Amino acid sequence: MTEQRADAYKGYREPLVSLMARFGITVWCKVDVDTTRGEFSGLVLPRSETADAHHLVLKLDSGYNVGLRHDTIRAMTKTGFREAIYKVPEEAFPRDDRLPEVILLGTGGTIASRLDYRTGAVIPAFSPGELYGSVPELADLCNLQTEKLFGEFSENVGPLHYRALAERIGQAIEQGFAGVVIGHGTDTMHHTAAALSFMVQRPPIPIVMVGSQRSSDRPSSDAARNLIHATFAAAHGDIAEVMVCMFGPTSDRYNLLHRGTRVRKMHSSYRSTFRTLGDIPLAMVEDGAIQSLQTCASRRDDRTVQIRPEFEERVTILYYYPNMNPDILEAVVDRGYRGVVIAGTGLGHVNRKVYPALERARSAGVQVYMTLQTLWGFVQMNVYETGREILGLGVIPLANMLPEVAYIKLGWALGQHPNDPAAVAALMQTPLAGEITEREPHDGYLVFQGRTPEIDEFLGRIWS
């Protein structure tokens, strides 16, 4: 193959090269493809070098990619040509002395990603400077300093990253920034949000985590809107808490600000994936305005903050399932874990079979806490006999703390008091950042997921 030919069929091999040549199709052609599975229209993407030789890859107008097997293709018609350039230029951020100073800390995830056509994978490729290059509206909101702390997909983010983030936030507060934005993968953003809610105590400024469900090379990407709203909340908002800022409804009508300890990723692909559980969101962000929905800690002029990043990593979370055997919990105790959070059924239950292991955990000094799989509502272990028995085995109920938040808080609490179980237990049961609330709003469970009348009624009340 000549070099030019190789480029025209980038990554494709036989039999696809011949097939493409027969219909006059090259990479970056817009095509209508007639296959035995139906008609497809899209852009022919370069093929990953490591992928098989049998599929033509099309980027559909919906933004999704589809692989069409060569022996299903009956005909192809070229309808256009569009070479995509995905390199976003790094640009210096313009300065306006009248605008607040904000720092954007990059950690990776889809918000910092683009598709790599060589491997076909989504890779963390945008530096924060490139992010700005693709969202110039940010310059109207603030003077933005960007810093790439790491480039990880969020499944790889853990205590070391929590610590680095907490310490950098502490410095940013001392440096006088008006707000901090943290770009993060969405998958475990609620874990990091919980960790920062405990590690960064009483921040005087907004700390806004943001991600995106769809990378910025896709037409339906939420990256830019989320970044604009998050930066607005950090620069101009009055809420001095650790928050997550993501799409409210599936449309881009407004974003929601969620409290870092009450938020959870709830949908694998919707852009409106983050929901506040056990409460209602803190605020809505829309067109340069923040509509408060409930009482929050307010921005302060002082620069005082306490950074407490210590974290005990030997903690775990056990998701109870019917017929669970005690050996699971025994193994955890034997491996030297210091604390366990159970996500129990109903009001906070596990089966009788597990009781001896709970007893063993107690005698080994391993603290065991109870949370709920239902996610909404409170642990109430005094209602059924089972609950009372489990309480009797030393399991400590955690009210309406979300299981993941309890896991993070337990690691953090053990980090604060490595040798004082009573202090850990007291800390775990004391609300520090909204992780336990006195009650849940009676309609919070329905709002934003119930029928339209409930939403209208709720919003009518908020707006009246």
Ligand code: ASP
């Ligand atoms: N897997 C990605 C992550 O969490 C998904 C995302 O960013 O939305 O890093």
